[in-house]
Amino acid sequence: MSGGCLEGVRIVDLTSVVVGPLATQILADHGADVIKVEGPAGDIGRYLAGKGRNPGMSPKYLHLNRNKRAICLDLKRPAGHAALGKLIESADVLLWNVRPASMSRLGLDYDTVRRIKPDIIYCGMFGFGQQGRYRDMPAYDSIIQGVSGVADLNRRMTGAPAYVPYVLADRTAGLIAVQLIAMALYHKARTGEGQRIEVPMYENMVTQVMTEHMYQRSFVPPLGETGDPRVLDSDNRPIRTLDGYICISANTDGQAHALFDAIGMPELKSDPRFRSVAARFKHVREYFRIRGEAIARRSTTEWMEIFRVADVPAAPYNTLEMLFDDPHLRDAGLFQEREHPTEGTILEIQPANSMSAGMRKDWLPAPRLGQHTEEILVEIGYGDDAIERLIEEGAAHGCPAAEPS
Template sequence: MAGPLDGLRVLDLSSVVVGPVCTGVLAEQGAEIIKLESPEGDLLRKLGGKGRNPGMAGKFLNFNRGKRSICLDLKHPRAKDVLRRIALRCDILVTNIRPDAQKRLGVDAATMAEAAPRLIHCSIVGFGTDGPYAGKPAYDTVIQGVSGVAGCFEASTGEPRYVPMLVADHVCGLIAAQQIGFALYRREKTGRGESLEIPMFENMAGFVLQEHLGAMSFRPALGVPGDLRVLSPEARPLKTQDGYICVSANTDAQAHGFFDAIGRPELKTDPRFATVTARTANTKDYFALRATALTGRPTAEWLDLFTRYDVPAMPYNTIESLLTDPHLRATGMVREEEHPTEGPTFAIGAPNKLSGGMAPPLPAAPRLGADGPAILEAAGFSADEITELAQHGALKTTTGETP
């Protein structure tokens, strides 16, 4: 069955993580993704760790399923025209190229709007173009630091740290896909495209402030910032006799069920813990109590008990154990498949479902330049033109041979 974006064509001028997250979501919904790469390829082909073949790192495979790769040397005088001809056939352009470089290539929002007024141009930038940081280069960790994400760790543990995954890239990539959806809806009503700017700093700073501004939301401030329930060093998986378990008890019913499960029913009437307000005011004591409450029984027994008392609790997973999680296997989120060039792999499925139907499972990530000749043919280039572009070095193919 076709996905909701079936028939839409996306030119993906992004690399590494934030842009590929965005275009990966669009691919999951049925859009055709044309991934344009330099002769060096997306940095993630090498930066993404080990692979069976050069340029096919495992991390690259996971971020670029369902995309078609064309490799152009944009320094070549012919390549800009090729890029433009491809772009004019697309509904959406996604890029995390810095604005100045977009202008040099002729794919900035203003230039493209003149030539293709229905195009939705999505530019993911480190910092919004209206502020003093505009144009500065940015990676995920830079954004985590400047936006206050790393500062949350300092507030919690006394030491600034980065979240050990590219959380800013993931979040902002998803936001970009969301904003593209909004722009598509408006285009249906107006017939015109739109220019989108997705600034990573502003988005992540907004999340931190929403979460932790708290008492400083008022003028004058009613207290210091920070949600102590989230910032507590004890806000972590709880130790059991044989491992860890993930438990959260926020409502009165859940907290009282937790006290019954651990054999401490008297805590239900303890003035420190009896109500949401009391537990919030005594977060440190409440979390300290939870931290040592589960060491006397194995995880499986606690899971049964918490189910009986309707307390939210789940097993603790490592990266490795996620691959065998029974729920992820049953829903198709993790499955084994044969990559056409890389052999046996784990594939990550689409987590979300639409009642009107989803696009088929995404094909494997492409080799660098694997689809170039076919993409150009579909864009109206003749066989002679394609051969000439390859012979003169503007087009690179998977093997480096003339198509």
């Protein structure tokens, strides 16, 4: 028994790479029985995300697929497709992240799946909403970052369009899918009714960008242009100190006035350009310039102590490498060593959030391709002879024996 608030919920996971595996990992961390269904080639994320100790076990795959079981079925073979149907009969949620047309070609559109399991929660994650002309276009994170305006935000700030160097759109859509699935499970618990959920990455990322930057175009007629100038200013970034960088965000009048005292410029509190939130917003470039020149005169350590005493919101600037030694993250135990049965010692990222009665109690290492095929087939009613036939004809694939690392 997994424990956790989603214990007893079975999720059939047809997703790959990041967007879907992130969603199902969060659900699995809270107790859901997530069954990862892969074809004979496996999730491309097994190979796309760096070298591992064994083929098909890349670092990113390990970080996105813990607490799941894996079955390998060839859905192009009738017997493999039929096995998936029996698995869906036992499920509460079916989650997928290909174009809807691909699901239809596989005979897995919503109406067909609903005939198999009438109360299924059927959640699709794909590039573009099905009401618009982009609906059949393929999409990956970089494509969505470009078309949704994310890359243009970098152009506005630095002069050249650029992608955020982590899969922002995939991860945003994955988190939204978790929210919607949780609401759908609550609705099902109250009413017994399943439903279809659509999570289009494009519309979701445009929503994220434009609630931040629609700005003066929010009004009809417009009161001005798009883009929050405070957020897009080129000096809105970590501030150079005498020996490194520091991150500061003094937004309220109390915080800004404390900052002015801390940097030895109390006269700015009465300067009409900086004495209020609205004034600092209007003169944000000058505000950032003065702040930056003052901060450059002391070390990061000195400023952290000064700002701690003054209660100015500030934190050290961390590189990726520095995160491993960050004292707060050490206290929180975010990175923990785990023993994977085939991959040896790995550094696992623990769930960042906690619930006093919601987290699963056991820990399942990220599975190898087809690791639980036979176990899951038994659970859905296949006998030994039927399983052997499925494997012999290539409709299902087990996991070859592996020596532990």
